[in-house]
Structures are given as structure tokens and as C-alpha cells.
Amino acid sequence: MKSIFSLIFSAFSLGLIAQRNFDGVQIEPVQVSENVYVLFGSGGNIALVAGENQNYIIDDQFAPLSDKINFTIQQINPNPVAYVLNTHWHGDHTGGNANFAMNGATIIAHDRVYDRLKTGQQSARRNIPPAAIEALPTISFSDQLKLRYREDAEIHAFHVNDAHTDGDSFYYFVTENxxxxxxxxxNERYPYVDISSGGDIDGMISNLYMAASMIDDETVIIPGHGKVANKRQLIDYANLLDLFRELVVELREEGKSIEEIIEIRPLAEWDDTYGSGFIAPEAFLRAIFETAD
Ligand SMILES: [Zn+2]
Incomplete structure (x- = not known):
């Protein structure tokens, strides 16, 4: 009976020490407006805003990719990356903070991004050590902030309801739409509601509808993961999340336990597509079960 436990344990400890290899990752830029590009690589989608004298990026993926990201940016606009703005604290969005900061960038994010990076996260599921001091935002905001990168062109940063985490922000490039x-x-996947970081499915759904109400049919929407989308696709996604929520809440109100709901598979129709990514059906069901009002 050495078997299963030691196997699980060694797989687990290997997972902790294994260095993920980023050698094969390429950074692919796609221009989405006059001065905004999306950089696809590994981890959260990066937005690059090319300012007159400096560059701004939203999120910065993983630390080993910083050189490649910076190289790609320099091909587009040879000005330095002066500001890094984070959408939330997770490592696939903030992993490059320290590298960019040491290259002269100012890191900006919501107050809770600062708090969570500073303390790290220790839970049954994850053990994330506190971030290096250089990775921490030196400017943080509680509600909203505006940055002007060209004359009459601004980035509007604003904190939204607790959703993916309790420190989520949207970044709206108003003039670029x-x-x-x-x-x-x-996009096209079950979302991650990070309960241990204060995530909440209700907040996520209302944030998505709120975003939809601010934009028009021409707006380019950059998701954290997946392809760029338009307003119609955003509303379809929000409607789907709302339906998923409803299906799980109904069962919960009938008195079903989460184990029974997992057994019933209320989202079976979508599990092969929406559940094929980072968030498996079971994790998503649990997130709804635990956080829906
Ligand atoms: Zn995340």
C-alpha cells in the first residue's frame, strides 16, 4: 500500500519544484486599434498601449517571458515600458512585474493586488510565497484612476465587484474603443472564480453586463484568456454564465448537495467545450454552489 499515497505525494512535490519551460512560447502581437495591441503568449492576454513617449502594458504574464515580451514591444514602439497595470494579482498576469520594474516601469494596480502579492497565498490548494518587493505596485487605487498617454487619450482604470478575485480591475481605453x-x-471557457481570493460568480455576471452597458458594437474586448471579442459575444457569454448559475442554484434550492449536483451534471451540454480549459466542470459547479446568492 505504499502505492497510491506515495505516488500522489511524489507527483505533487514534483509539480511544486518542476520549472515550467517557456522556451517554446512565442509572443504574438495583434493590433486592435490605432495605438493598442494585444500580445498573446502564455498566461493572461497583455494589452500594449503605445504612447507618444512611453509604453503602457496591462498585465505581463510570467517572469521568464519578460525579455520576449519586451522585445516584441520594442518592435512595435521603441519607447520604454513606463507603466505596468495589473488586472488582478494572479501570477500569470503579474509574473513579469519585478522584471519590468527593474527596467524602470512603475507598477500600478488595485489596493488588493498589492495586499495579495505582498502576503502571498497559503491554502490547501495553493502555496504562493509573497512576491519580491520589486513586483509590488508602487501606485495603487481603491476605486478608479485615469492615465493620459497622448493628448486627449486616456486609460480609465476602475475596480469592479468581487468576481474573479476581490481586486479585479477593468482597463478601458476610451479613445481607442x-x-x-x-x-x-x-472567452469560450468556464470562468475561474477564485474563492480563496474573494471571488464571486454574482459579481462576475454583473461586471460583464456592466461592461456591456458601457461599450458599443465596435468596441474591441480583450478577455483575460482566449480570443478578442465584441459586445455581442460578451453579452452571449454573460447570458450563458447567468444560465449556468440558475441551473446550479435551482438544484441547490431543492436541497441537493454539491456532490449530488456534480453527479447530475447540470451543465453536461457545455462540459466538453466550456469545461475543456483550465477550469474543469466540477470546479465551476463548486464555485457557483459556494458563491451564488
Ligand atoms: Zn486570474
């Missing part, structure tokens, strides 16, 4: 929704939007 582009918005970055961070991980409130996992």
Missing part, C-alpha cells in the same frame, strides 16, 4: 476585462472574461 478597447477594453481589457482581465479574468472576468474567459
Amino acid at each position: 478597447v477594453i481589457h476585462l482581465g479574468d472576468n472574461f474567459f
